[in-house]
Amino acid sequence: MATKIKTVFYCQSCGFESSKWMGQCPGCREWNTMVEETVKADKKKRTGFAPEGAGSSLSPKSLSQIELGREDRSDTHIGELNRVLGGGLVRGSLTLVGGDPGIGKSTLLLQVCRNMAADGRKILYISGEESLRQIKLRASRIGEFTDDLTFLCETSLSDIETVIERTSPEIVIIDSIQTMYSEDVTSAPGSVSQVREATAVLLRIAKSRGISILIVGHVTKEGTVAGPRVLEHMVDTVLYFEGDRNASYRILRGVKNRFGSTNEIGVFEMREDGLAEVENPSEFMLDGRPGDASGCIVTCAVTGTRPILLEVQALVCRTNFGFPRRQANGTDFNRVNLLMAVLEKRVGLMMSDCDAYINLAGGLKMQEPALDLGICLAVISSFKNRPISPDLVAFGEVGLSGEVRSVGMAETRVAEAAKLGFKTIILPESARKRIGKVKGVEIIGVSSIRDAMDLF
Structure with a gap:
């Protein structure tokens, strides 16, 4: 049978196929991504496959007939x-x-x-x-x-x-x-x-x-x-x-x-x-951090099964323009704006005329909610120009009411901080109740962002 040649239009963004050109892709809703390509359609060409040792792919099997072994x-x-x-x-x-x-x-x-x-x-x-x-x-x-x-x-x-x-x-x-x-x-x-x-x-x-x-x-x-x-x-x-x-x-x-x-x-x-x-990424990410600078605090994030200690840096200063500037490197920009709004409403820090810059040192990109408490404390430290102890770690999720909520794998985070020699750990009060005493480490539970601010 002769090979049939046809012209189709593909979306460069999502791969959506159409017989005619469209300005907006129906699949991904992107504009001007449809391109024309000529393809050959061979009806005799087989596109399926049978995994090695699986027999014919045209023979359906029940779950009981499928042998499940270790990869x-x-x-x-x-x-x-x-x-x-x-x-x-x-x-x-x-x-x-x-x-x-x-x-x-x-x-x-x-x-x-x-x-x-x-x-x-x-x-x-x-x-x-x-x-x-x-x-x-x-x-x-x-x-x-x-x-x-x-x-x-x-x-x-x-x-x-x-x-x-x-x-x-x-x-x-x-x-x-x-x-x-x-x-x-x-x-x-x-x-x-x-x-x-x-x-x-x-x-x-x-x-x-x-x-x-x-x-x-x-x-x-x-x-x-x-x-x-x-x-x-x-x-x-x-x-x-x-x-x-x-x-x-x-x-x-x-x-x-x-x-x-x-x-x-x-x-x-x-x-x-x-x-x-x-x-040991935690030790690598914390290498060279300052000990007496305001706006710097260590927090703990978890990726998969691995806890990683990160340094959150914040710089808050008066703006020279009518509209304050906000910038976030390594974390979600919109989340930073939300947390700063919580600090203004629940704690009373008026930063509407201040520029704010947030950075996760080391180049990692994290968007875990456990970073909220560390970001808030770093912003407060920079705004008040009060350094935070270099032996302190803080983690927890901050809600819109200013409450500090529990996060998963709190025991793993505490163990990682203790292993690297940190002496004080600030975490949600609900998580502190589940963690026993750790030798040489003071564990402090907080229920709200105001309680955490009062510790300074």
Whole structure:
């Protein structure tokens, strides 16, 4: 049967498909995102897949007939990456790694290949952006590599599938998904239809052959993976590599994970020989903090199962303009404005003619409600120009009535603060009742933000 060629319109934001052009996408409600692309529709082409060892995909099974075993995971020998993945790289999974240009995505994956190849695993690294000489120059800074790691520079999906069938690797790296193209789609590489087709082909290879595939994805200026939104829905795991390219720290955040938690983060430090793990992020984030400056306080946030101590910095000063300026780095800007309104209404701090700047030192981005109490106390300290003891930690959620509400995992937060030598911990009164005495630590419970302010 002859191949039928048709013209469709895709939304560059969400991947919505339409037979005609529209100014506003019905899927994501974005304007001017519909682009025209020509695709080939082959009715004989099979798009489904049967996982390895599962038999025919056309034979429905009941839950009692499905064997549920433990996932076959591979140790990457990078503890922070294992934490985010949920214990290691799952066999037959498709993982997407996104991040800004130059943030270290390729370096991280090259280190993973080096570590796993040292265990005797057969790995294929496919690059569509760099030549073999460029890859070797980058790899020479990391260390020695074994012959179990092979490299290929190719962008054709059909050729890549042929190489995978011939070499039978256990792990495949695709760098990047936006450079891959299929001859069955007439649009240019990186387009909506090409990215979707390439991901579908790689997903079929991963599930049918039991190969772990990691793909690198470019990001847009908004910080999301370039291409259709369906790309993130198709893969098993989505990881975002965050951080400032001018700083040494990097944050690996799990956004989606079908095999583990979606709220874990891994902290790395960029060095000359590659990325190094930061096993104690709390100590790393608090390094160099001032001891006698007003507007600085330490609070505790929890990401997944990991408590992290952070320094909240606030600067409140008289404005030189008719409209005061508010700025927040690392936390929700609207939440900061809400907390400042609570301080004006419930505590009586008149800051309508003051500029306010809030910063989470260290570059982490947190929006947990437990940061509320720390932000409020930092603002009060800067407004009154009264330093807070460097041995004090405060955490708790602040409501619109000025009450301090309990937060989860209070025992874990207290234990982390005590481990790092803090002497005083301010937390919600309801949480203090559940925590026993801790040697060398004074635990103070507060019911409202006014009670916390009276402690100064």
